[in-house]
Amino acid sequence: MTVVTATKRPARDAPRAGNRRTSDRGAWFLVLPALIPILVLSVGPLLYGILLAFTDAQSGRTRATQWIGGLNFQDLLHDTLFWESFRIGLVWAVGVTVPQFLLALGLALLLDQDLKLRWLARALAIIPWAMPEVVVGVMWRLVYNPDAGVLNETLRTFGLGDGRDWLSGLSTALPAVIVVGVWAGMPQTTVTLLAGLQNTPRELHEAAAMDGAGAWRRFRTVTWPALRPVALAITALNFIWNFNSFALVYVLTSGGPGGRTRLPMLFAYEEAFRYGQFGYAAAMGLVMVAVVSLLLALFLVGRLKAGDEA
């Protein structure tokens, strides 16, 4: 593991103002190879995408694309299917992010202890992280398979019902895909939290233990305050990633049954690349960013405030 030692260099560049021009030219030379593709293939398309949201762009049409202002957004406002998919996206994002965090925190705390099977857990944690999402989806289809799947067979063995078709059941589909989402994202969260844990000073723990603090008290007063920035960052990122996820659910259910697992990204993908409604789909993307950013801002501000008061 790379150990970073903080070598701060307070304003050491400032006195060398005479040198500035030449070194800045050097910096540009280093920066351009990455800057050009970023501008052309990332920032540019992003801005273009935002513009498209205000047009009636469609695929395979001969008439020129027209600026239609906020019409797409007006239509979106009345598109009940979209808002249903938006609701599903939020349920999915929260439903995945929260258990993901709690389970990962538990596992990270365990792996921070001196336990015998630690190496095995670390090794296993690689599997979900390294797997292509498509394969994760395929794999869980095999687990959930109504006839040949391990889940139903296990349930039968323990006499817990005759098993069902989890991914096609109207009420079971969303919970079933949420479990897969939790499984897929847990390792990365665990490793991140573990890294955060290993940054907390041991001495504090020992001092707290000497003072007779129990495990829960030590967690609350020593571990959590140190872990909080990492925990907040990974939770916020997980929420965004989960809300915008696509491949996993595409492979598991393609949004079915009856749209019960149709995440916003699946909806937008179909709108754009099945029905060719580029402008409308771009508007969906824009609404997704706007709402998620707003939610996150509220979450982070709330958390930070709570931290100040604590």
Next chain:
Amino acid sequence: MRTSTTGRVGQYAALLGYLVFLAFPFLWLVSTAFKSPRELGSLHPTWIPRHPTLDNFRQAFDEQPLLRAAGNSLLAALAAAVIAVLIATPLAYVMARRRTRLAKAATGWVVVSQAFPLVLVIIPLFLVLKELRLINSLAGLVMVYVVWALPFALWMLVGYVRAVPTELEEAAAVDGAGRLRTLVSVTAPLLAPGIVATALFAFITAWNEFFFALVLLKTPEKQTLPVVLTHFIGAEGVADLGPLAAAAFLATLPSLIIFAIIQRRITGGMLAGAVKS
């Protein structure tokens, strides 16, 4: 610190629970891949195949152009990884060492780029690549992958650069080495392991990628492994389980192996990037 015996038992029980949760879907995938059609059709599926067979693998290769798809994936991932690292390393160096407005803007872009849904980027990219006649071409896909892999590559590399003590560079400068000379003979060798880890990570990211490949590649001859994998699942969601499992298992092996090698370095790089920014 001493933990009570009951505490220990609880810890091990929890750990065991995690191990089962993490391992069982993967074990099931492997088991399914080696089962005979008869056993797959059995009403009471078993964990360990009674008559392990390679038929599913043979059938998988017969049904879909897996080899060509793997070749496409390899080509796209390799090109994307090499190009991404070549252009990211200099920028990461600047981001780590100088506090120019440019470096700040690049850091901002790394963070912001994580928040946008891919659909907002893929529609314009699709239109542009279509104008350039780069739809259904691996070259177009590689271009997209490079930019898509950049944020994380930068994130990791910035961490690695910061781990190289500036004192070493300053010492070289005092000894009369020029800026470029210092970079090449002092900084680059120390960075090399981090650069390799970053390239491997970019490789896996591209190898595993699905959404862009699904949108940009139209014909089976051009498609990458993850896209071809979905062809095993029929239109009605009915799948030939054995070959599907076999193909899925094969598609995972390269990333699993690479990931096992670089996992420690990735977490190190992530942490380094996170701690210092």
